[in-house]
Amino acid sequence: MSELWKQLVQQSSLAASVHDIYQAVSQNKIVTLHLDTAAGILSPSLQIPAPFYVADLPPEEAKRVRGLWLTTANDFLSQDALDEPGFLDRNFGLLLMEDEKKIIAELQADGDPSTLPMIEFVRISKPTMSFHQVGQSNVLSLSQVRKFAQHFIFWRRAIAIPPLHARDTYIVSPNCDLSRLPEASAEWQRAYPMAPPLANFLSDMSVCPRPYKTFCPNKIHRPQYLHMLAWLMRGGWVTQLCTFAYVVVWPEIIYQVDYEMEAEELEGPTPSTSPHSAGATSSVSPMTTAVPPRSHHHLSRVMEDGEDGHDDDKTGATLSPANALRPDMDYDCVWVNTDKLVVVVGQAQAT
Numbered sequence: 001m002s003e004l005w006k007q008l009v010q011q012s013s014l015a016a017s018v019h020d021i022y023q024a025v026s027q028n029k030i031v032t033l034h035l036d037t038a039a040g041i042l043s044p045s046l047q048i049p050a051p052f053y054v055a056d057l058p059p060e061e062a063k064r065v066r067g068l069w070l071t072t073a074n075d076f077l078s079q080d081a082l083d084e085p086g087f088l089d090r091n092f093g094l095l096l097m098e099d100e101k102k103i104i105a106e107l108q109a110d111g112d113p114s115t116l117p118m119i120e121f122v123r124i125s126k127p128t129m130s131f132h133q134v135g136q137s138n139v140l141s142l143s144q145v146r147k148f149a150q151h152f153i154f155w156r157r158a159i160a161i162p163p164l165h166a167r168d169t170y171i172v173s174p175n176c177d178l179s180r181l182p183e184a185s186a187e188w189q190r191a192y193p194m195a196p197p198l199a200n201f202l203s204d205m206s207v208c209p210r211p212y213k214t215f216c217p218n219k220i221h222r223p224q225y226l227h228m229l230a231w232l233m234r235g236g237w238v239t240q241l242c243t244f245a246y247v248v249v250w251p252e253i254i255y256q257v258d259y260e261m262e263a264e265e266l267e268g269p270t271p272s273t274s275p276h277s278a279g280a281t282s283s284v285s286p287m288t289t290a291v292p293p294r295s296h297h298h299l300s301r302v303m304e305d306g307e308d309g310h311d312d313d314k315t316g317a318t319l320s321p322a323n324a325l326r327p328d329m330d331y332d333c334v335w336v337n338t339d340k341l342v343v344v345v346g347q348a349q350a351t
Contacts, residue, residue, distance in 0.1 A: 021046065030155065045155070052159045057174050067177035067236040072244075073162055089132040089142060093163040094125045094149050097234055103157060121148040127164045127230045162240065164229055166213035166222055172206045173239040184235060192228055201228075202237060209241050 008015040017033075024031045030047040053069040096103060103122055107115045117140060124137050131149060135142035152158035162168075181199065188198040195201065204215065216225040232238040 047155075049154065050156070052153070052156070054175060066175060067180065068175060069159065069161075069233070069236050070173045070175040070239045071161075073240075073242070088160075089135065089146075090130055091162060092160045093127055093130045093134075094152065094158050095127040095161050095230060095233060096122070096125070096152070096158045098157060117144060118148050118151070121145065125149075127161065127233070128226055130163050161233065164226055164233070166216065166226060167211050169209050169241040170205065170212050170229065170232075170238045171209050171241050172202050173236055175239075176235075176237050180235075184237070188231070191231060192224075195228060198237075205238065 009019050010016075021031050021033075025046060025048060028048065028050055030045055032043055032045045035042040035044070051065075051068065053071050054065050055070075055072050057070065058065045100122060104119055107119050107122070120139050121134070121144070124139060125134050131142070131145050134140065135145045140148075149158070149160065153160060185198040188195070196204075201215075212225070212229060213222065216222050229238070
């Protein structure tokens with residue numbers, strides 16, 4: 001049977017093409033076909049879509065996912081957020097997986113006029129810019145930005161990441177492939193000859209999590225260091241350290257708010273709440289009776305803004321019953337108020 005197969009591959013171009021397609025797809029590669037049809041030459045591409053990130057640290061024997069971007073940023077998105085393009089536009093940007101000049105040269109070699117907007121998209125998009133910011137360039141619309149971003153992501157030329165920022169915190173990824181360190185070190189040295197060696201730079205980032213800007217000597221070198229950070233993200237060497245928070249409201253409070261709102265709708269405007277009543281300057285909100293106002297001094301400790309209005313740490317509070325605290329978790333701060341609600345501030349490692 002093996003001899004017959006070899007003869008088929010040698011004598012039949014169709015069999016040879018099927019063989020090449022199978023070998024490439026089975027090795028997780030992209031295959032491009034050239035079909036001579038009556039309408040002209042068609043060049044469709046085939047692939048099995050591969051994930052570009054993992055949410056959990058894979059087992060040691062899973063070598064195929066070693067080196068992928070480790071992040072939980074996508075897992076924290078609800079379906080409502082995914083269905084809202086504006087949310088993705090503001091919170092995600094594009095990171096090209098290959099050199100920008102190489103991608104532009106390939107698009108220009110195509111000769112198709114429809115690729116001109118894609119070339120402009122590649123030139124404008126930066127890993128430090130969100131899709132919304134790219135769409136504000138007056139060159140491309142937001143719909144074009146989304147369309148081109150999906151195209152590049154599907155064909156493995158880019159990935160969607162939270163925009164890189166110097167005030168964010170990045171650490172060495174536990175999923176990085178250290179077997180590629182010698183080869184990556186040589187590429188790093190060629191790309192950034194004035195930068196510290198890759199092994200030393202990763203070692204510094206492993207000491208203690210701190211804002212990325214502290215690794216930069218001064219503001220003049222900050223753009224170059226952000227470019228270096230994009231290189232590290234592209235290779236899966238680093239990941240972003242974020243703080244996530246949950247706000248849990250007791251069902252009794254939700255029921256009370258719904259009840260008050262429904263009662264207010266049935267009763268209609270009253271002299272004390274109607275804007276047309278004499279001397280009326282404000283209306284009573286149903287939330288006023290459902291949730292008594294409290295001072296914010298105890299919550300101000302958990303929200304600290306960074307410079308220029310940017311939050312260094314996306315810190316928040318969790319409201320939950322007192323008996324919901326888990327003994328196997330460490331909490332940074334805990335407050336208990338008179339309603340037997342616990343305000344918990346904790347940190348989780350993610351990107």
